Amino acid sequence: MADNRQTTQAEGKLAPGEPVLRQGRAADPVPAAGSSSVPSRSTGASGSVGKKASEADSESGPTPEMDSRVASAEEPPVEDSPDNGSREAESPAAIEQAMAESLQRKLRLMLKQCDRVLLMDFDILAMSRWPDNYSLATARRSRDLWLFSALVAALVFLSGLTGFIPAWVAGGGFGAFVIILMLGVPAIRRIYTSRPSYLDLIVTRQRLLRDARKHIEHLEGKEGLVWQCARMAEFNPALRASRFSELLALSEHRTLARNMTRREYVRLYLIYLLEAEKAYDRVQKAFFEGNQQAIDRGWASVAASPGQRA
Secondary structure, eight states: OHHHHHHHHHHTOOOTTSOOOOTTSOOOOOOOTTOOHHHHHHHHHHHHHHHHHHHHHHHHOOOHHHHHHHHHHHSOOOOOOHHHHHHHHHHHHHHHHHHHHHHHHHHHHHHHHTGGGGGOOHHHHHTTTOOOHHHHHHHHHHHHHHHHHHHHHHHHHHHHHTTSSOHHHHHHHHHHHHHHHHHTSHHHHHHHOOSOOHHHHHHHHHHHHHHHHHHHHHHHTTTOHHHHHGGGGGTOGGGGOGGGHHHHHHHHTTOTGGGOOSHHHHHHHHHHHHHHHHHHHHHHHHHHHHHHHHHHHTOTTTSOOOOOOO
16 A cells, blocks of 8 residues: 555656645645535636626726616606696696786785875866966956056146146046045955956965965875876876976975976876876776686685774
């Protein structure tokens, strides 16, 4: 047996069950009985190949196919929710309700800012009893004639005092002077004529203009009615006329009432208020229609509710 082992080692061949000894490393373990070395080698080879492939993939970077596979693996599956269809169906209705609410709020603000136009007194601003220029000219002529007659009678009386004319003529001149002066007294003048005097017409004009200015001051208030009503120009384009620009500027600076010194200005103010009243009626009609439409559709936030009384 010893001779055979020596012979085998001498020839460089090992027996099947003998361990392999090499210089610089430990001996390989003896394989267990019934196991084969071929599968282990194939497994080791395949593991090494897979390791090399993974190292190559990591060096070359991710490919689009890998990204798509990873993304599909990471993203959760999207399920059709029943709420998506209802939200898409409700979004136009919600937008329409918001627009209706904004419009109603705008109309309500216009009505609140320009509601003082309903307090307008047409007779005061129209000044229908305003004396015309013909009546004023006639009264001025009568006044000049009265003054001239009184002056002639006074000259005749004074001439008689100097002896230039007879005394009886001077006495007649004095009597005429007294009668003419008495005719100028309003109480006596109304006995023989019903026409107003020049002074009465002037006083009437001043009184009408003063009443109109007081009414304008009451309508304008602290905010300025003309300036507030200018927002309703979209319902009545006549409010944008250039002839109303000065009224708008004065109303914005709260100085409109004190600048109404002529009848033409008051009549222009009256025309503007009439146009504003038309626009107010249109705004009110549009507001009520929008409110009724909101009630029909069940929009409680859009429909206006009456305020609580104290």
